[in-house]
Amino acid sequence: MTDESGVAHRDHGDEAHGHSHDHDPGHGHGGSASSRKLALVSVINIVGFVVELAGGLLFGSVALISDAVHMLFDALAYVMAFTASYVADRYEGSEWWSYGLHRLEPLAAFLNGVLLIPMVGYILWESYQRFLTPIEIGTVPTIVIAIGGLAVNVGSVFILQGGEMSLNEKGAFYHLLGDAGGSIAVIVSVAVVEVTGITVIDPIAAALIAGIVLWSAGKVLRGSGAIFFMKTPFQPEHVREDIEAVDGVDHIDDWHAWQICSQITVATAHVETSVETMSEADTVTQQIHHVLEDHGVDHATIELSPAYGDRRTYLNSHAH
Numbered sequence: 001m002t003d004e005s006g007v008a009h010r011d012h013g014d015e016a017h018g019h020s021h022d023h024d025p026g027h028g029h030g031g032s033a034s035s036r037k038l039a040l041v042s043v044i045n046i047v048g049f050v051v052e053l054a055g056g057l058l059f060g061s062v063a064l065i066s067d068a069v070h071m072l073f074d075a076l077a078y079v080m081a082f083t084a085s086y087v088a089d090r091y092e093g094s095e096w097w098s099y100g101l102h103r104l105e106p107l108a109a110f111l112n113g114v115l116l117i118p119m120v121g122y123i124l125w126e127s128y129q130r131f132l133t134p135i136e137i138g139t140v141p142t143i144v145i146a147i148g149g150l151a152v153n154v155g156s157v158f159i160l161q162g163g164e165m166s167l168n169e170k171g172a173f174y175h176l177l178g179d180a181g182g183s184i185a186v187i188v189s190v191a192v193v194e195v196t197g198i199t200v201i202d203p204i205a206a207a208l209i210a211g212i213v214l215w216s217a218g219k220v221l222r223g224s225g226a227i228f229f230m231k232t233p234f235q236p237e238h239v240r241e242d243i244e245a246v247d248g249v250d251h252i253d254d255w256h257a258w259q260i261c262s263q264i265t266v267a268t269a270h271v272e273t274s275v276e277t278m279s280e281a282d283t284v285t286q287q288i289h290h291v292l293e294d295h296g297v298d299h300a301t302i303e304l305s306p307a308y309g310d311r312r313t314y315l316n317s318h319a320h
Contacts (some may be wrong), residue, residue: 020262031264042158045075048152055145059138062130066123066206067182073119077112078172084108096267105261106227115219116213123210134199150183174216182209219265230258233296242291248275250283267300272307
């Protein structure tokens with residue numbers, strides 16, 4: 001059925017109206033910019049890893065080696081995130097893959113977080129070994145290299161920050177904060193070793209870096225897990241209240257909201273209404289869409305039906 005404005009509605013005996021509103025999920029989400037940022041950060045961190053690892057091996061600092069390993073895993077995570085962002089941005093989707101490959105973003109972020117966990121074990125093991133058997137550290141060159149690593153982290157953070165970040169950019173951002181904290185820990189610990197001669201400070205600093213890494217992993221896994229398990233990305237009671245405040249809406253009988261990726265939010269809602277004409281129904285659906293847009297929903301499907309006491313009885317009586 002179509003009203004005078006040309007808007008199509010689903011028709012169930014003139015008693016239910018459906019309306020779909022779509023912001024194209026395959027475009028307009030800053031994917032290209034995100035890919036470029038992640039690619040640049042990947043290259044910078046791979047270079048930083050090589051320098052820090054060489055310095056840690058040459059000058060005997062397990063804290064610097066730990067920070068280098070942290071940077072390596074981060075670089076691999078950035079490459080993975082870049083690949084996911086690049087592919088998702090360029091695959092426009094089809095009837096079989098209607099949302100394209102945007103699910104690659106939370107998948108890459110989840111793997112990113114998982115990769116951090118074995119790194120924590122490695123750092124703690126190396127710290128324990130150095131705690132039992134301390135070795136002399138080349139403090140001055142180690143500090144110089146750690147300062148270079150910190151510069152890499154700060155530069156990468158500067159590249160990513162600004163505007164709304166994608167899930168992969170957030171994952172990279174948290175990694176970089178952990179890296180920066182690790183570099184600072186290396187600088188401070190090696191300076192303390194230089195002043196006091198207490199070499200056990202180095203493995204203690206490495207263990208602190210492991211704690212930072214574990215925190216980073218938790219942040220990434222929680223964010224990607226929320227998308228995978230389709231957690232509602234905002235306060236549902238607030239949305240329900242705002243929709244029920246729309247003139248003509250009697251009750252929200254059933255509604256759901258979830259994310260395809262961090263930048264595409266989808267919602268469906270079944271709304272009971274007291275309006276009687278197609279024009280009024282179209283006005284109600286448009287107002288509901290505006291409410292959902294205000295809450296960050298990009299693609300919504302709204303079904304309107306007259307108010308009834310028992311939806312299951314209603315659906316059974318109108319089944320074909």
